[in-house]
Amino acid sequence: MTNPHSSSSSSHILFRAKGIGKKREDGTWLFRNVDLEVKNGVLTVTGPSGVGKSTLLKCINQTTPMDEGQVWLNNKTPDQLGIPTWRSRIMYIPQRTATMEGTPTDFLEVVRKFGTHKKKDTYDDPVQIALDWGIRPELWHSKWSMLSGGEMQRISLAIGCSFHPDILLLDEPTSALDEESCDKVEKTLKELNCIWVTHNPQQAERVSSAGTFRMRGGDNSSPSSLSGVVVDENGHTSGRAQ
Ligand SMILES: Nc1ncnc2c1ncn2[C@@H]1O[C@H](COP(=O)(O)OP(=O)(O)OP(=O)(O)O)[C@@H](O)[C@H]1O
Numbered sequence: 001m002t003n004p005h006s007s008s009s010s011s012h013i014l015f016r017a018k019g020i021g022k023k024r025e026d027g028t029w030l031f032r033n034v035d036l037e038v039k040n041g042v043l044t045v046t047g048p049s050g051v052g053k054s055t056l057l058k059c060i061n062q063t064t065p066m067d068e069g070q071v072w073l074n075n076k077t078p079d080q081l082g083i084p085t086w087r088s089r090i091m092y093i094p095q096r097t098a099t100m101e102g103t104p105t106d107f108l109e110v111v112r113k114f115g116t117h118k119k120k121d122t123y124d125d126p127v128q129i130a131l132d133w134g135i136r137p138e139l140w141h142s143k144w145s146m147l148s149g150g151e152m153q154r155i156s157l158a159i160g161c162s163f164h165p166d167i168l169l170l171d172e173p174t175s176a177l178d179e180e181s182c183d184k185v186e187k188t189l190k191e192l193n194c195i196w197v198t199h200n201p202q203q204a205e206r207v208s209s210a211g212t213f214r215m216r217g218g219d220n221s222s223p224s225s226l227s228g229v230v231v232d233e234n235g236h237t238s239g240r241a242q
Pocket of ligand 1 (some may be wrong): 049053064
């Protein structure tokens with residue numbers, strides 16, 4: 001697989017988020033004033049447990065509403081693109097796939113039937129992608145409930161990659177993998193455009209090509225509790241010290 005944006009102009013901003021904020025149920029800010037920018041490559045997101053990394057990805061994907069801020073893909077907002085198209089262009093792969101009915105093949109059929117990727121020539125074969133990561137083809141016909149965490153993780157990632165989204169939102173994508181499988185998956189994913197949550201500093205160093213955004217905890221009831229630093233692929237830093 002190739003990165004469809006690797007040859008894009010270095011000044012073109014593929015994805016931008018400005019002032020994203022999300023409140024907890026009690027009305028306090030979980031995070032606020034998050035600015036992100038991806039021209040191409042991998043932007044990693046790190047930070048302590050519970051700081052809101054997964055929620056940030058869900059806000060970007062528009063599966064969870066944000067309380068403040070705006071996001072753009074190629075200068076278009078989710079409203080301009082329409083939510084189904086937005087979610088297919090900025091595809092979220094959750095940390096753990098909820099146990100689903102049926103098999104991965106059943107799921108793939110449903111996604112292809114109802115998704116925005118209807119034309120066969122617009123996607124790769126996920127079975128082949130996963131095969132390169134050590135997933136035997138017959139596993140695609142096993143019930144999800146019979147698959148190991150690492151098998152589920154690789155199959156979900158292969159499905160996501162197969163649709164060529166503009167950006168993949170990855171929530172600890174290798175958390176269930178052994179070192180060898182992790183190496184193989186990383187090699188594929190780091191060639192794509194991703195916003196990649198990881199707890200592993202070594203992994204962040206290996207895969208970040210578009211910088212690292214560090215979410216910090218502290219007093220999350222304060223609107224100024226989050227500090228973000230974005231380093232772009234040219235090594236320029238932006239963001240805010242709060
Ligand atoms: N839709 C939501 N609205 C408000 N608060 C939420 C929502 N979803 C999750 N939260 C809260 O956000 C907090 C952070 O959760 P989240 O899973 O985003 O953290 P995280 O940084 O990804 O953690 P971990 O590293 O442990 O996976 C949780 O305490 C949760 O209660």
